[in-house]
Amino acid sequence: MSKKRKITLAVWLVLLLLWEVVTRLHLVSGILFPAPEEVLRTFVAIWQHGYNGIPFWQHLGITLWRLFSAILLAIVTAVPLGLASGMSDTVNGLVDSLVQFYRPIPPLAYYTLLILWFGIGESSKIILLYLAAFAPIYLAGVEGVRNLNQDYQLSARSLGASKGQIFRWVIFPGALPSLFTGIRTAVGVSFSTLVAAEMVASTSGIGWMVIDASKYLKSSVMFLGILILGGLGLLLDWLLRRLERRLIFWKGQL
Incomplete structure (x- = not known):
């Protein structure tokens, strides 16, 4: 060790x-x-009998589904926009100010608007988490391109590489380390927003368990939910770091 x-x-x-x-x-x-053993007994009870009549795995599954849906949507949209914004002043002018405008706004400030626009179902929750995850990934893409050594692009151009080849073999690999950092940040921000996403019109989810337990002073359930969310966050961050070390072996060498 x-x-x-x-x-x-x-x-x-x-x-x-x-x-x-x-x-x-x-x-x-x-x-x-509550004492550690009380939290442990609560975990065993919820594992065996569920919470509020809903199995534990259903609570965990709906939370992970909301989280992964939002993060995947953010990756699919924020990565190309971030790279394009870093490469093009035109795209940067169109997108960057909008992201910078909403990025510092607390999610709860516009969650009520999302509920009014998209209803109290899953759409508003996923969109809230999506917006929380989008900004870090987008900004990481922009910085990844702009911090890339320009000599690599000039060398590739001097060797006759096309714009597509330069993007594929120089820009995108060079920005990947920054993008992975942005994704890790996005996962953390999404977790911090998760309880807010599940506090309105929900009947399941780990975040909802924490909110529901707080109404009845079930502190052991609250502690358990917080420990589960924190543990999941640590696990996902560890998996992302392992994936980063395996896929981006050139990190720190550019």
Whole structure:
């Protein structure tokens, strides 16, 4: 085991120990801060019997479906637009100011508008997550192109490469490291928006579980939902980093 992993493991063990000590000594009310074993019992109960009459896997599945649908849509649209915006001042003038305008707006500020326009079903939720994921990927595409060493493009052009060949063999591979960073950021931002997406007119999903439990002071369910969302975020980020190391072996060499 590497030194970094040992330190990471030690940090989590210390946090778990502190959590146990605080609850054992009753420094905080158990209603507000449940013990680790209480959260574990809640997980076993929800695993076996579901929550609010809905199986646990259905809650998890609908959350992942909303998340992956939004992220895939964002990748399909934001990657080409980001690359095009980085390569063309015309495209940048058409798109960039719009993205920069909505990017700093908190998602809850326009979620009510999305509900009015698209209803309370899945469409408004997926669009909210899509908008949250779009901006980081788009900006990563723009920066990936603009930060690329221009000598590579000039060298390819001097060797007779066409614009299509330069894009395929120089620009796109050169921007991929930045794009992967943008996708990782987009996953994190989407997770932070997920609870907001599931708090209105939902009856399933991990984020909805947290919101529903908060109404009845079910703190163990709230902690469990937060731990699940955080764990999923860590897992997805780890998978993306593994995929990045395997596919983009030239990262750091350009």
